[in-house]
Structures are given as structure tokens and as C-alpha cells.
Amino acid sequence: MKKLLKIAVICGGPSSEHEVSLNSAKMVLKKLDRKRYAPTLVVIQKDKKWKLGPSKSIDIGAALAKLQLFDFAFIAMHGVFGEDGRMQALLEWIGIPYSGSGVLSSAMAMDKGISNKIYQELGMNVPAYKIISKYPRSSDHRFKVPAVVKPVDGGSSVGVSIVKSTKELQKVVKDALRKNDRVMVQQFMQGREFTCGVLEKKGMAFALPPTEIIPRSSKFFDYKAKYRVGGSLEITPAKLSPSMTKKIQAMALEAHRALGCRGMSRSDFILNGSTFSILETNTIPGMTETSLLPQAARAKGFSFPAMLDLIIEAGLKRK
Ligand SMILES: Nc1ncnc2c1ncn2[C@@H]1O[C@H](COP(=O)(O)OP(=O)(O)O)[C@@H](O)[C@H]1O
Ligand SMILES: [Mg+2]
Numbered sequence: 561m562k563k564l565l566k567i568a569v570i571c572g573g574p575s576s577e578h579e580v581s582l583n584s585a586k587m588v589l590k591k592l593d594r595k596r597y598a599p600t601l602v603v604i605q606k607d608k609k610w611k612l613g614p615s616k617s618i619d620i621g622a623a624l625a626k627l628q629l630f631d632f633a634f635i636a637m638h639g640v641f642g643e644d645g646r647m648q649a650l651l652e653w654i655g656i657p658y659s660g661s662g663v664l665s666s667a668m669a670m671d672k673g674i675s676n677k678i679y680q681e682l683g684m685n686v687p688a689y690k691i692i693s694k695y696p697r698s699s700d701h702r703f704k705v706p707a708v709v710k711p712v713d714g715g716s717s718v719g720v721s722i723v724k725s726t727k728e729l730q731k732v733v734k735d736a737l738r739k740n741d742r743v744m745v746q747q748f749m750q751g752r753e754f755t756c757g758v759l760e761k762k763g764m765a766f767a768l769p770p771t772e773i774i775p776r777s778s779k780f781f782d783y784k785a786k787y788r789v790g791g792s793l794e795i796t797p798a799k800l801s802p803s804m805t806k807k808i809q810a811m812a813l814e815a816h817r818a819l820g821c822r823g824m825s826r827s828d829f830i831l832n833g834s835t836f837s838i839l840e841t842n843t844i845p846g847m848t849e850t851s852l853l854p855q856a857a858r859a860k861g862f863s864f865p866a867m868l869d870l871i872i873e874a875g876l877k878r879k
Contacts, residue, residue, distance in 0.1 A: 566598050568600055573637050573641045574608060575638060575715070577718070580848075585601060612626050632656065639670075640670070659871050665819050669825070675815075684811060694740075703745040704747065707746060710744050720782065754830075758826070760874045774792060826841070826852060827839075827840065
């Protein structure tokens, strides 16, 4: 009998997406092919203690020693500490292959200031933006309204607000700087919203069918619209002409390559007139049953377990 690959499915952590991460991990655990893998759930609590399987919680030093007994780590974490290169660096130190992008790519994609610079370098449309920082303190907080204010390294729309007046902008930026060291203020783009996933097979990246997102419960794709049942309507494949489909897929692939992503990514876009503006690239997209990447993979003929096989295969390939 073939030896099963021992996989640690790591989730949780101190980010604002802790709960989403637990849901992603539970789904990954449920869908991993038991003929190939022997998975264990590893939960990092908000207090940063680790819980491997049913054992009691331990500190990070002891946890890393135990983690070394695994063949592979599937990182089902979103946001800071899990998706931004820090977890990836820990796994590199202990020599365990892992899912998704490497340290630098993860960090670059998580930082909307850096990733926007890269998109611009590629000639992609990005909404006009400005980064306002606490240290060193930015002196000029002015920006044209309507605008979107968001943490530079956030996710799941946590802390994202749309502001319509200059007075509101000043207040929202001030509040945001209390919780975040750096905040992005970005031109509000009116238009349809889309997202487009990328996976890899045998070392080749390919784009999945794009999804159109129509928020139902909120004005934009905020946390509620993302995670509440019926919070938004998601149409995969999106109703776009073949040429527009090609355009968004090419942009998602280009962003994936330019950021040096591995295994998977999912980029968000707004369609304004006939141009797509790119908002961001997620290196660890949501993995719940209703999440966008698994939906798009299914539309391309990859079941959830088959999608996980591809992600693991890509992670094992990385040297
Ligand atoms: N410039 C913008 N114009 C219009 N809507 C935006 C803009 N930026 C963000 N949004 C809305 O906010 C959501 C979250 O923003 P995004 O940049 O994708 O950050 P997150 O990492 O939190 O997902 C988007 O899905 C979109 O609905
Ligand atoms: Mg997003």
C-alpha cells in the first residue's frame, strides 16, 4: 500500500480572519483524499498557542518540534501571520514543504501598497491611491471623494469603508490609523465586481473561469456579503464576452506570475466601462464549500479534492 502523506492543516492565528480560517481548514480536512493523505488539524489560537489534533495547547517552540514529524503543511490561514509570509518562513526554517506561495510573494501580495506598484509596473489599471502611514507620520491626508479606505494588509473586507465626503474621509482615516500602521485610500470605482482564480498543474499556471459578485445584503462586498448565506450572488462563469473573459484571465495570470505566486491565487477586479481595474491578489483564497476558488475550480471540472491535489502537488514541487 502507498504511504499516506502526513499533512498538518494549519489554521486560526491572530488575524481578523481567524474564524474564516477555521472554516476553510475544516473543509480542507473534510475534502482531502484519505487514500493519499493522513491529515491532522492544527489550530493556532488567538493567544498564539498551538493545538495539534486533540492534544492540549502548547507553545510555538514545542509545536514546531511536533510539526517536523509531518510531510507537508497545508496553510489554511488568511491575513496577517498566515498569508503574509510569516508562517511560510517558519515552515522554511523547519524544512516542511507547504501549500501556496513562498515568503516574499506572500508578503508582497498581502501588502496592497507593494502589490499595486507591481500591477502598475505591468501596465495594469489600478484605481488611484495613496498610502497614509502612522510612522513616519504622513502629513497630507487629503484625497478626492468618493474613496475607499482600507488597511494595507487586511483581508475579508475587514476595516474597508467607502467614504463620500472629505469630512468623513478624515474621520475614517484617523480611526483606521488607530488600528493599523498604514492605510490605503483609493479612488472609489463604480462598476461590476469580478474575481478570477489561478491554479497550477504540472508547473503550469492556468486561470479559472471568472466569477461575478453581486452583493445583496450590503452596498459592496463587505464581510457580511462575503460570509452570510445569501449575502451575495456569485455567478461562475461570469456573464462576460469571450474577449472580456480572456482579458480578466490574462490579468489574473499576470498578477500571479509577477508576484511570484505558487499553486493558487485569486485576484479581485472592478469593471469600469470596458477596463478591468485590479484591486488585489489573495494568495490563500477562502476554502469553504461556498468559497470562490473552489466554485471556480468546479466550473473548470476540478472537484474540491482534485483542487487540493493540485495545490499540494505544486507545494511539493517547490525547492
Ligand atoms: N477602489 C474600490 N472601488 C470600489 N470598491 C472597492 C474598492 N476597493 C475595495 N472595494 C470593495 O471592497 C471589497 C474589499 O476590498 P479588497 O481591496 O478586495 O480588500 P480585502 O483584502 O479586504 O478583500 C472589494 O471586494 C470591493 O467590493
Ligand atoms: Mg478582496
